[in-house]
Amino acid sequence: MQAKIERAVLLRCLGHIQSVVERRNTIPILSNVLIEAIGTSVIRVMATDLDMQIVETIDAKVEVPGATTVSAHLLFEIARKLPEGSEVALSAADGEMLVRAGRYQSKLKTLPRDDFPVIAEGDLPTSFELDAKDIVRIIEKTRFAISTEETRYYLNGIFLHVSDEGEGLLRAAATDGHRLARYTLPRPAGAESMPDVIVPRKCVGELHKLLQEVGDARVQVELSPSKIRFTLGSAVLTSKLIDGTFPDYSRVIPTQNDKILKVDPKAFGQGVDRVATIATDKTRAVKMALDNDRVTLSVTSPENGTASEEVSGGYSSAPIEIGFNARYLKDIIDQIDGDSVELHLADASAPTLIKENDKSPALYVLMPMRV
The missing domain is CATH 3.10.150.10 (DNA Polymerase III, subunit A, domain 2)
Known part of the structure; x- marks a missing residue:
């Protein structure tokens, strides 16, 4: 040669x-x-x-x-x-x-x-196209919630599935048991009979790198129950899928949470970050006290002391105190692109729903911590 x-x-x-x-x-x-x-x-x-x-x-x-x-x-x-x-x-x-x-x-x-070994792709009967920017959004809005716990291998990727709701939807979800991220797109032509699949974390990472260089191109997606292939210009990425059953995550998405807090995600995220500075691995919980258009964030660390900060927000329901893992909360808030985010709460022990608004394609669920 x-x-x-x-x-x-x-x-x-x-x-x-x-x-x-x-x-x-x-x-x-x-x-x-x-x-x-x-x-x-x-x-x-x-x-x-x-x-x-x-x-x-x-x-x-x-x-x-x-x-x-x-x-x-x-x-x-x-x-x-x-x-x-x-x-x-x-x-x-x-x-x-x-x-x-x-x-x-x-x-x-x-x-x-x-x-040199070559992956035998076999027949990939489901085939559709997506804009590269849509796949980038799917990855960036969900992958932070992928579990790294190898014993729960079926959570080590992004779950892709289709729904017949409305005119048809393509949904991507990831969870580690503490938080859930879901992103929804209109179902592309050709994906109607797509099997439910779990795309591994490493494949997600490599795909994201390739997508950074293809701009506004269309990406061909082909898959079977065991393999998936992405064609991006001159590059073709093929991966085995995770052989497992993703849990029915829809059951943990709350629908009756009636206490709604609206805040500026940037100011709120910065406040969480500041008070969490004194937290240690043992005391990583941040407490939120909500009362009449006011949110008080606080952290108590036996080793380092205490910190608190008041953040303005829109809240008119009954006062409530609830604790969250500070890093998990900030990870979710960092995904919000707009100038407002809604936190739908029920009580101190129930999961909280977080989304930009009712029309947002992304939603998040965060489990509380005892504080």
Whole structure:
């Protein structure tokens, strides 16, 4: 294999690809990327961790078609440190790849192309398109609530499902048992019979990185009950789905919470952040005392002392005191883009519903803490 490629093109491609590759692998070939020089003008680069793979096609000058695999992180670091504007020549033979750019050259060990594993995608019967910006919103509004607890593996991703409500909806939800985030979109054409799926946390992260560079493009989404594939321009991301049953989260979304607080999310979030400064891991609860258009935030820490701050807001129901995990509360408030947020409360032990307004596509549920 022999090919020449612009350093900027190679670096951008490897930047997408190499983050899929785990730093430590017991299987040496999984530390490598597969590089295939095809025809006269195309190089295809692939990386996998056996659960997910990314394939990207880039322009190059192919002199001798062929394929090999080489260390993903090593090639990325070399490309990153090469001079801007340089042309990189790659040639592979006899278990080595020669990398040349200007006066620089290095020889890297390679492994055979035939040893590189490829995910068998099978039939992906559900197919639809979404705007890249809509997928970005889905991810950014929900992924903070994804559980990191491996024993509850079925919560380690974003749950996607469709609903027949109205003219049809596509919903994304994530929860760790303490908080819930849900985002709703109109159901895209082709998604009517889509199975319920859980997209793994790592896939969500890699997809979000790829989406940062595609602008306003449309993304092709294809899936089966076990796999999902996203096609974004020259890149294709394929992932296995989490084999588990997501809980019926609709049961924890309160519908009868009649105490409504309206506040400025920026001022409220900053207030929570300030009083939580003295909190420790043991005392991470912030207490909210609500009374007639006034919210008093307070934290008490046996080790550090106390802090309180009064935040103005709209509230006309009976006085109430309730505690929340300060970080969880701030995570949710940070998702609000507008200049007002509504907290729908019931009592000190019931879940609280948080949303911008009744028309907002995003809603959040937060479980209280004892304070």
